[in-house]
Amino acid sequence: MSQRKSYAVGTGLFIVLGFAALAYLATQTSSVANRQQGDSYTVDAQFQNIGQLKERAPVKIAGVRVGQVQSIALEPGKAVADVKLSIDKRYDTIPTDSVATVYTSGLLGDQYVGIEYGHAKKYVANGGKLALTRSSEPLEEMLGKFFGAGGAADAIGGTYKVFARFSNVGTLSAGSPVKMAGVPIGRVVSVQAEPDKLDALVTLAIDNRYNQIPDDSAAAVFTSGLIGSQYVAIQPGGSPDMLKNGDEMILTQSAMQLEDLIGKFLVNGSGSGDGKQGAGASTSPAGKH
Amino acid sequence: MNARIERDNIVTQSLGQIGACGLFLLQILAATPRSLRRHVRETVRQLWFVGAMSLTIIMVCGLFVGMVLALQLYHVLSIFGGTAATGTVVAISIYRELGPVITALLFAGRAGTAITAEIGLMRATDQIAAMELMAVDPLAYVAAPRFLAGLIALPLLCCVFSALGIFGGHLVGVTWLGIDNGTFWSNMTATVDVWQDIISGVVWKSLAFGAVVALIAVFQGYTAPPTSEGVAYATTRTVVASSIAILALDFVLTAFLM
Numbered sequence: 297m298s299q300r301k302s303y304a305v306g307t308g309l310f311i312v313l314g315f316a317a318l319a320y321l322a323t324q325t326s327s328v329a330n331r332q333q334g335d336s337y338t339v340d341a342q343f344q345n346i347g348q349l350k351e352r353a354p355v356k357i358a359g360v361r362v363g364q365v366q367s368i369a370l371e372p373g374k375a376v377a378d379v380k381l382s383i384d385k386r387y388d389t390i391p392t393d394s395v396a397t398v399y400t401s402g403l404l405g406d407q408y409v410g411i412e413y414g415h416a417k418k419y420v421a422n423g424g425k426l427a428l429t430r431s432s433e434p435l436e437e438m439l440g441k442f443f444g445a446g447g448a449a450d451a452i453g454g455t456y457k458v459f460a461r462f463s464n465v466g467t468l469s470a471g472s473p474v475k476m477a478g479v480p481i482g483r484v485v486s487v488q489a490e491p492d493k494l495d496a497l498v499t500l501a502i503d504n505r506y507n508q509i510p511d512d513s514a515a516a517v518f519t520s521g522l523i524g525s526q527y528v529a530i531q532p533g534g535s536p537d538m539l540k541n542g543d544e545m546i547l548t549q550s551a552m553q554l555e556d557l558i559g560k561f562l563v564n565g566s567g568s569g570d571g572k573q574g575a576g577a578s579t580s581p582a583g584k585h
Numbered sequence: 586m587n588a589r590i591e592r593d594n595i596v597t598q599s600l601g602q603i604g605a606c607g608l609f610l611l612q613i614l615a616a617t618p619r620s621l622r623r624h625v626r627e628t629v630r631q632l633w634f635v636g637a638m639s640l641t642i643i644m645v646c647g648l649f650v651g652m653v654l655a656l657q658l659y660h661v662l663s664i665f666g667g668t669a670a671t672g673t674v675v676a677i678s679i680y681r682e683l684g685p686v687i688t689a690l691l692f693a694g695r696a697g698t699a700i701t702a703e704i705g706l707m708r709a710t711d712q713i714a715a716m717e718l719m720a721v722d723p724l725a726y727v728a729a730p731r732f733l734a735g736l737i738a739l740p741l742l743c744c745v746f747s748a749l750g751i752f753g754g755h756l757v758g759v760t761w762l763g764i765d766n767g768t769f770w771s772n773m774t775a776t777v778d779v780w781q782d783i784i785s786g787v788v789w790k791s792l793a794f795g796a797v798v799a800l801i802a803v804f805q806g807y808t809a810p811p812t813s814e815g816v817a818y819a820t821t822r823t824v825v826a827s828s829i830a831i832l833a834l835d836f837v838l839t840a841f842l843m
Binding site: 303304306307309310311313314315317318320321322324325326350351352353354361364365401406408 | 626629630632633636637640669676680737738740741742744745747748751765767768770771772773774775777778779782783787788
C-alpha cells in the first residue's frame with residue numbers, strides 16, 4: 297500500500313512539474329510575458345519615432361545596462377510614442393536634462409534606449425520625465441540624409457543625353473536611375489569602359505522636363521540604402537548655362553564601397569567618440585516636448 | 586491478433602501490421618472507459634514508470650540541446666551581427682520541432698521499449714492468458730493504462746524538456762557568451778506566440794507523438810511472438826517503427842499546423 301502511495305505522490309509531482317513547465321513557457325517566454333525585475337523606478341520619455349524598439353529592450357547609460365523599457369504606448373491624441381523606462385534603483389542620479397535616444401546596436405542589431413547625462417543639479421525621480429529625446433532614425437534615412445539618396449526610378453518620355461566619366465561605377469548598369477535632389481529625372485542608357493582613358497563612360501538620358509540643370513553640376517554614383525542598387529545623383533552647380541544634349545559632365549564622383557561609406561559616415565559624424573552618437577548628430581537635434 | 590502473416594511480401598506484411606495496429610487502437614479506446622473505472626491505479630502506476638522515471642534523461646537532454654543550440658546559433662548569427670536573435674531562434678526551434686521530436690524519440694527508447702518488453706514477456710509467460718482466466722480484461726488492465734500513460738506523459742515531458750532547453754540556451758547565451766539578458770528575453774517574448782508555438786508546437790505535437798509511440802509500444806508487445814527472440818524483435822521494432830512514425834508524422838503535422 298505504501299509503495300502504491302509513493303507512486304501516486306511521485307506521479308502527482310511529475311504532473312505538477314509538467315504543468316509548471318508549460319505555465320513557465322507560456323507566460324515567461326512568449327508574447328504574453330511580463331517579466332519582473334529588481335527594485336526600480338519609472339521614467340517617462342516621449343519619442344517622435346521609436347523604430348523597432350520593443351518592450352524589455354535594454355536602457356543603457358554609457359553603454360552600461362541600467363534598466364529596461366517597461367511599456368510603449370501611443371500618447372493619446374498625438375503622434376508621439378510614450379515610452380516608460382524602468383531603471384534600476386541604484387542608478388538614481390540621472391540629471392533631469394539628460395537626453396534619451398533610441399539607438400541601434402550595430403548595423404542590423406536590436407534597438408535600445410541610451411541616456412546621456414545632462415548638467416542639471418536635479419535628478420529624475422520616480423514617475424519623472426526625460427524631456428529631451430532623440431528619435432530613432434531608420435538607417436536608410438540616415439544614409440540618405442547624408443548622401444542625398446532615396447526614391448525610385450520613373451518612366452520617362454522625351455529625353456536628352458549627357459555623358460559623364462567615372463573612375464569607378466561600382467555596380468551601376470544600364471537602366472539605373474538618375475536622380476536630382478532624390479527625385480528620379482532619368483536613367484542610365486549605357487555604361488562603357490574607355491580603354492584609352494582607363495575610366496567608364498556613362499550615358500545618361502534625362503527627361504526633357506528637367507532641362508534647367510547647370511552645366512557645372514556634379515554627377516556621383518550613389519547606393520540606395522545599405523544593400524540597394526546604385527544610381528547616379530546629380531548635384532546642381534551654379535553656372536548660368538544649362539546642360540544640353542550631348543554635353544559631358546566634368547565634375548564626377550565615383551562609386552564608393554560600402555565599407556568606405558560607413559567609415560566616412562562614422563568618422564564625419566562622431567563629434568564625441570561614440571559612433572552611434574555621430575549617427576544622431578548628423579540628423580535633427582533633440583525633439584522638444 | 587496472434588495470427589501472423591507468414592512469409593508474405595513486405596508490402597502485404599506492412600499493410601497488415603498497420604491495419605492490425607489501427608484495429609488495436611480501436612480496441613484500446615473501447616477498453617479505456619472500463620480501464621479508468623476499474624484500474625485507474627494501474628494508469629497512475631504506469632504514469633510513474635513511463636513519465637516520472639523518464640524525467641532525468643529528458644531534463645539532461647533538454648539542457649544539452651538548448652546549450653548546443655545557443656552555442657551553434659551564436660557563432661552563425663555573429664557573422665550577421667544578429668546574436669540578439671539567439672534566444673528567439675533557440676526558443677522557436679525547441680518549441681516547434683526539437684522539443685516534441687527529441688522528447689518523443691527519447692520516450693520511445695526509454696519507455697516504449699520497456700512497455701513492449703514487459704507486455705511481450707507477460708504474454709510469453711502466459712500472464713495474459715491467466716488474466717483472461719481470472720476474468721480480468723488484459724486490454725483494460727495491461728494495454729489501456731500504458732497507452733493512456735504515454736498519452737499523458739509525453740506532453741508533460743515535452744514541456745519539461747522545452748523549459749530546460751530554454752534554460753540551457755540562456756545559460757550558454759547569456760551567462761557564457763554574454764548576450765544581454767533583457768535582449769535575450771525581449772526578443773524571445775516578442776517573437777514566440779503562445780498559440781502558434783507553444784500550444785500547437787509543444788502541446789499538440791507531443792500529444793500526437795505520445796499516442797503514436799504508446800500505441801506502437803503496446804501493440805508490438807501485445808502481438809510479440811511468445812519467445813525470447815520474438816520479444817527481442819518486437820522491442821527493436823518498437824524503436825524503429827516509432828522513430829519513423831514520429832518523424833513522418835512531424836512533417837505532416839507541421840504542414841497542417843503552420
